[in-house]
């Protein structure tokens with residue numbers, strides 16, 4: 001990891017943002033970090049709006065609250081969460097992000113994205129899963145999938161399945177277009193991500209893009225409700241930690257329903273797969289896992305469940321955001337179509353890749369990448385003691401005026417193709433960084449590239465109506481008109 005930091009840091013001198021943060025003065029005290037006024041018990045004055053008014057609009061605008069804090073207090077802000085919770089330090093400077101990641105060590109510690117899911121799994125005697133674990137148990141499970149998930153060559157094994165899913169998607173989109181006159185991508189993207197998860201994780205078609213689309217819609221809706229409620233409970237009063245509140249009981253019911261379905265899918269897959277002596281390089285994911293001697297069936301299920309639940313809510317919105325950018329920029333669609341026409345079998349597609357990268361920048365799926373520091377650090381000149389929760393606000397960083405000064409809110413895929421333009425290497429972190437970087441990154445990138453290429457090669461795509469924006473529902477999910485017109489070429 002140190003080497004990758006070194007490589008990424010090669011452009012640093014060119015960045016005005018970084019040099020401003022370099023200082024030799026002794027660090028200032030933690031208590032001096034700027035932030036909203038603190039009120040005993042409640043914590044930050046800013047928390048009041050979440051405690052008093054956990055209405056949907058307040059929660060949905062949490063990302064705007066972060067932006068306001070950045071505008072008001074600057075590139076480092078301290079917030080006390082109140083009600084027995086501790087401080088979180090928000091950083092909005094890529095140089096600080098680099099310092100935090102450099103200190104990650106072999107087992108970076110994180111604050112779980114969904115505390116409610118962690119609590120539910122603990123209550124049921126389940127392992128909390130990759131994205132909620134810390135320490136040696138996280139390391140043991142993560143090491144066992146590193147080879148199969150993170151090496152580009154390993155993920156290539158799944159290319160034929162990804163291509164099959166993209167062909168099913170094209171067929172499904174054409175049918176929906178004829179049937180409804182427009183395609184509701186909120187539904188179709190969810191079915192697509194479920195189908196892809198089935199192929200990768202359960203080694204079979206779930207027929208989500210075929211005759212089981214209603215079943216798929218039900219599971220996706222359930223997952224959406226869990227994310228919405230989880231956002232409310234994360235920002236509201238944390239009474240559910242102590243008592244069984246109505247929200248907690250509702251959450252347990254939703255999670256029960258979700259796990260009953262996923263458990264059945266995992267058991268079906270594992271009962272049908274056998275241990276094999278064949279070359280593990282060419283095995284699909286579940287087969288690869290059951291052939292790992294260090295993993296028992298329970299471990300395999302923990303990994304499958306983590307991958308399933310983390311993948312379901314991320315790739316579907318990313319497909320929608322990509323389609324939106326492409327459909328609202330006809331010249332970009334034309335360039336993608338020309339690129340594909342020139343070399344129909346190539347998977348290089350530099351222009352489409354730049355469009356995807358630009359969409360990750362403009363529509364980040366998460367508000368932050370979190371870490372709990374394991375040693376004392378100096379961030380923006382302030383001393384941060386070990387054990388502090390630090391949120392690296394990727395959402396703000398990737399649309400920052402200084403870092404993307406020419407046009408942070410414009411869709412400009414060309415910025416990723418122009419070699420002369422240097423972007424701070426820690427300003428663009430859609431998948432996080434280091435040993436805890438998104439475990440599904442390669443799958444997500446491959447699926448998006450393959451399916452977007454297929455859609456662009458087959459259709460002229462149009463978006464009309466209310467623009468798509470983002471709202472906070474634990475992740476940053478689409479709001480606006482997600483209906484598209486797909487005209488067969």
Ligand code: HEM
Pocket residue numbers: 110130131132142306307308310311312314315318365366369370429430431432433434435436437438439440441443444445
């Ligand atoms: C397009 C989509 C996606 C984005 C932008 C995304 C982003 C992220 C980010 C930012 C993290 C935290 C990384 C860190 O702390 O440094 C993460 C973690 C994770 N992601 Fe993704 N993700 C995506 C898709 C997926 C998919 C498709 C899967 C599964 C197939 C997946 C599985 C996971 C898992 C298991 C973790 C936890 C890793 C750990 O803590 O060891 N993600 N993702």
